Amino acid sequence: MKRLRSTWSVLVRDHETSATFSVIVACVYVAFLVWAHAHHEAWRDEIHPWIVAKRAQGFWDIATGDRIYDGHPPLWYWYLRAWTWVTHRPWGLHAANIAVMGAAALLLLRYGPFARVLKIGLLASYQITFEYGVVSRNYGLGLLLVMVFCVQFHPLRPRLVTQAGVLALLCLSSVYGTIIAASLFITLVPLGLRARLSTAPTSFDVSLNPRLVIAGLLLLGALACCIYTTTPPDPNPASPGWNFAALDVTTVGAAARRMVITFFPVRFFDGPRYWGNVWAFWGEHQTVLTVVTVAMLLLLPASLIPPWSQALVLYFGAGLMAIVQIARYTGGPRHWGHWVILYLALCWISRRLYPRRRHLLSSVILTVTILFQFESLLAAVGRD
Template sequence: MAVIVSAIDEPRSAKLGKAMIFMVWLALASALCWSETVWRDEVRALSLALQGDSFIDMLRQMHGEGHPALWYILLRAAYVVVGSPVVLKVVALTVAAAAAYLLVFRLKLPLSVMLLSLFSSFAIFDYAAMSRNYGISMLVIFLIVLSWEKGTRNGILLGLLFALLANTNVHSVVLVGGFLAYWFFDLVLARPRSPLTKYRAFATAAAIAAVGIALCFATVYPTFNDTGQNDLSGENFALLALRALALPSSHFMAFYPNSILELVVAYPLASHIFAALMSVLIYGSLLALADRRPAIIAAALVLLGLSLLFTLVYPGGYRHQALWLVFMIAIIALSPRSQREEAGVADIEAAGGIVRFARLCFPILLALQVVSGIEKVNQAFVAEIPFSRSKDFGAFMQSRPDLKDAVIMADPDYLVEALPYYVSNRTYLLREERFGAIVRYTTNARLSLSLADILLTAHRLQQSEHVPVVILFSQRLDQITAPVSLRESYVWRLSLTPEDISAFQSATSLIKRFGATAGSDETYDVYVMK
């Protein structure tokens, strides 16, 4: 195991260099954070956190949302102090800054891995500027590394950190399993044999972690978002599981920058080539750990666990996939190359050329994340294309005093979830036929809608509420010339016909159209009922 210490004996120049590196990261991450327009998944968490009259009420109402409670508790606690939605950005950036500090100053990593990790897309944007719960996972993982002491490990402390990690997000439960696997195989494969006291510390940590995992699942299940899962009807469960085990790298294509992903979409042949290259990089990264058998077993189990989760429960986005990269960083910090198991060293040395090649794979993977980070910086400060138009919409609404009391509805419904950060107008959910700012992805809703249904609902609201009714569409209705049935969200359908579009346009006025976004569908055509 690595000794993770503050580098007391580091030269002054090295400390100054690290301080400058950290300050560059902090300036960049802060600029991205404050320039980023929050989108629905970020504001949804804040809306959930502010439910109820107390923390207990909030926890009761968020039960079944799909995420454990830690992120919501942090947001509500910060809101109690600050009293402003800005806590969403403050908490996310603070958590990310703490993790970045540990990465730079405390984790014992090769300089190249530290730098590439620090300026990767997940470290400067997805876990910092993007206000989500996944940045907490990175912080807790690094705290676990710091607590992984040489010699005797504190089972209670590590168990509590494992339990905390399990309650950051469901995906991190897999990471907890990875850490426990690393610890277990480190004990089993150790020579000479580990004393019984070390097994007791492991058992203590595993027991506390199990309680944390149980708490996570008790908070998440049963979910009220019953449509927000993979539809496995008609699928062979065993075949799906075997496919996930055989080709886990296929679930991690988001490790490529957007420029490559666009090429993959445009050219099907390229998709096979880049999928094969991703397999080489991922399996090569694992092979680089071959001289540390507990490490390669743990990293492989996390890779397979996440692949099964993406296949059988919920498809994984970049924020989920990048957790494997963070776990790999932790494993590297815990297992310096200088420490090798005696068993199998001769075989590794015989295949030294392959292993040396494999050790290039993980830095290449991290370099790809840096390219993705550069793309994010370019979008924010050069192209100036926001992730969402919700901020622009909020500014537009504030410029229209005649709409200050308007009810806002949207198709798809989830377009309204980002709005409470910027406007105070009431929002109405078409599918569930209720006022609210939190969409429930449930089968107990209107799964199919027509434009005529939306117009009828708008008329009814206008008559009952006696206020203007604003309707947002992500679709450009004037570009549709034939009947279509559009799939939205997981199982929603929207039916459009030229006749219904004509009737809708006669009853409404198009008052604003917003431009393109970078990575989301949160742009709007804004209509108001006549």
């Protein structure tokens, strides 16, 4: 019994005093990624950015050239361009993504304010490890930048300009990265404001940290750069534009259900349409799906309270993602997974703001999410 308690205390420890555990688990994780990449043939949307980066005339050509038709900001392409200095062979793409995800895993393991068992479980999840770890896309780079932001988040010692710089890079990783960056910037606003209540005479003063203004301008500049570098100069028949008329109760409800199957995916180990059939299980249990959807819309924000601002940030970011999916491009699991990333980041920030709270509800939600995600990871690796 004593040994069992000792093992349990090691697994639930949420504060690392040394790098030993983090480095060992990160090395195991990287070894798994190397094995998985060795058995994964790059898909078209993976190899295309590598070819663009390799054949570009330089970094400016990447920002203004044909890449502008791809719908993604240039950061991932710039990163791959740097790797082409090492090799022009396709394995450079795999090495680039493994390096990104290895760094993200190390930051999560070393600095994440979660129990060790949760951190290991997150690295065994379908969204993080397969969609962003095995499949080499720009979204893994966005995940790394979110981790960097969370590591730098200190309520008592805010680094407003530095963190805004990280969010600016996040804006240049993907459109969904831009949404997450805008959402996380809101968490910095209270740190840049200082309120003072005086009783004689009664007055309430609010002062603004000039660094918050600089941070906001930096983020706005990155947002403008994202829009400029993803908008083709001529009509693009493959991109029909925004359709805000599609926003109604039905489509919003469908987006909410997509969020549920993203947190709690169920995939089968057989079947010819594994990759496209994400609704296979939940589509046969619509009543259960509706109940779980309503529960998640209430429990996810509730798990972040206090402060109330965390719940509002979650609704803001998740709502913007839903609008993009409805009015522009529905996307797939690689896009929907940013709901999970945003929630994970807000859980991290909540634990930094209130380190003495137990955060039981969010821990339960993350645990259930990990169990579903692990099943999908096994199915994905087996089918890849």
